[in-house]
Amino acid sequence: MLNFNYRNPTHVVFGKDRIAELDQLVPANAKVLITYGGGSVVRFGTLDKVKAALGNRTVIEFGGIEANPKYDTLMQAVEVARKENIDFLLAVGGGSVMDGTKFIALATQFDGDTTSLLHHGFAPVPVADDKVIPLGVIATLPATGSEMNAFAVVSYKGGKFPVNHPSVYPTFAMLDPELTFSLPKIQVANGVVDAFVHVLEQYATYPVDARVQDRTAEGIMRTLIEIGPITVEEPTNYEARANLMWSATSALNGMIGVGVPFDWTTHMIGHELTAIFNIDHAQTLAVVLPSVWRVLKTQKQAKLLQYAERVWDITAGDEESRVEQAIVKTEAFFQQVGLKTRLRDHGVEKAQIDTVINALEAHGMTALSESGKVDLAVSRQILDMAW
Numbered sequence: 180m181l182n183f184n185y186r187n188p189t190h191v192v193f194g195k196d197r198i199a200e201l202d203q204l205v206p207a208n209a210k211v212l213i214t215y216g217g218g219s220v221v222r223f224g225t226l227d228k229v230k231a232a233l234g235n236r237t238v239i240e241f242g243g244i245e246a247n248p249k250y251d252t253l254m255q256a257v258e259v260a261r262k263e264n265i266d267f268l269l270a271v272g273g274g275s276v277m278d279g280t281k282f283i284a285l286a287t288q289f290d291g292d293t294t295s296l297l298h299h300g301f302a303p304v305p306v307a308d309d310k311v312i313p314l315g316v317i318a319t320l321p322a323t324g325s326e327m328n329a330f331a332v333v334s335y336k337g338g339k340f341p342v343n344h345p346s347v348y349p350t351f352a353m354l355d356p357e358l359t360f361s362l363p364k365i366q367v368a369n370g371v372v373d374a375f376v377h378v379l380e381q382y383a384t385y386p387v388d389a390r391v392q393d394r395t396a397e398g399i400m401r402t403l404i405e406i407g408p409i410t411v412e413e414p415t416n417y418e419a420r421a422n423l424m425w426s427a428t429s430a431l432n433g434m435i436g437v438g439v440p441f442d443w444t445t446h447m448i449g450h451e452l453t454a455i456f457n458i459d460h461a462q463t464l465a466v467v468l469p470s471v472w473r474v475l476k477t478q479k480q481a482k483l484l485q486y487a488e489r490v491w492d493i494t495a496g497d498e499e500s501r502v503e504q505a506i507v508k509t510e511a512f513f514q515q516v517g518l519k520t521r522l523r524d525h526g527v528e529k530a531q532i533d534t535v536i537n538a539l540e541a542h543g544m545t546a547l548s549e550s551g552k553v554d555l556a557v558s559r560q561i562l563d564m565a566w
């Protein structure tokens with residue numbers, strides 16, 4: 180196992196009918212900015228419940244944070260937060276709202292050029308802890324893990340940029356599976372696949388004898404395989420949605436990622452596909468992951484064999500065929516929940532792969548994967564195969 184530090188300060192408040200507890204979770208004298216997306220939380224009544232729970236606190240709202248939140252939209256919220264001297268942010272929504280709110284938390288008291296916050300890659304952005312506005316979240320879409328991590332992804336000028344800082348862990352994360360009942364099927368499927376791929380980006384690398392992380396990762400994947408199709412087909416199945424919600428949070432709250440190598444190639448290529456072709460985040464992952472594995476199967480062989488056996492019970496055949504069977508099973512699972520696994524099925528022309536390669540180059544994505552060996556030529560192979 181590799182050396183690691185682990186700290187996760189987010190207080191998880193899990194279960195149904197707990198919105199009234201916001202009164203204890205949000206500081207009593209806080210001036211609160213509630214942030215939300217395109218209106219689902221208004222339509223389904225969540226916003227009214229949240230405001231009622233906040234009682235006499237001064238509350239201001241900022242709606243309209245779009246999927247794949249844009250820097251320009253978030254800066255409008257930053258203006259509001261500055262003008263109103265907001266001292267607590269409350270995100271009510273999916274990954275885009277939670278991520279956008281983390282950026283607002285970092286940018287509001289930032290003195291310099293706020294676009295510079297987008298250019299630190301996976302390194303923490305240089306903001307003093309006491310200049311970050313504390314935030315809480317009410318998650319309405321189980322997918323990204325944003326509710327219990329310190330990452331955000333912000334869209335700006337045709338790119339998607341990771342932003343992270345230890346002070347943007349939500350102080351609390353309210354996870355009520357019933358709030359997910361109103362999700363369109365496709366968003367549930369997206370969530371299943373996003374969570375599954377988060378696990379794999381931290382698992383399908385090379386072995387370091389990290390048994391707790393591996394077995395936990397395998398448990399989350401087997402859970403998603405069991406409940407994924409049910410969560411899509413049965414919107415009000417509370418237990419299925421509860422298991423999906425905790426799987427998605429557990430996939431990216433750091434627990435399975437400590438002490439192990441990580442990949443993130445699928446995500447980095449996927450982010451370019453979202454930015455260029457406006458394909459939903461998880462749908463890009465369903466397209467890219469199988470090809471990443473087929474191209475990198477030698478580098479990843481030991482872990483892919485372990486995955487084949489422990490997640491899909493594949494034990495027959497030679498090593499190469501077991502790896503291929505596991506890839507085929509994975510693709511079939513993505514399709515079963517309702518996602519496409521080919522780039523051309525999203526209307527992308529083969530010639531447009533050049534645009535993706537140019538974007539990867541422009542964003543410095545030239546040494547991806549756990550080995551750092553995925554350069555632009557290898558990314559092209561992956562994209563050609565995914566087409």
Ligand code: NZQ
Binds near residue numbers: 248331
């Ligand atoms: O905007 P509203 O009206 O709320 O509608 C949203 C949106 O249209 C809707 N929705 C959310 N909850 C709902 C609901 N509709 C009905 N009922 C509900 N309960 O769902 C749509 C998609 O929402 P969005 O927040 O965009 O989806 P998701 O949670 O998948 O987030 C995607 C974003 O997260 C980033 C992605 O890159 C993308 O920008 N990620 C963040 C990560 C992180 N912070 O660690 C990691 C991920 O890999 C990912 O990159």
Ligand code: ZN
Binds near residue numbers: 323373377460
């Ligand atoms: Zn993701």
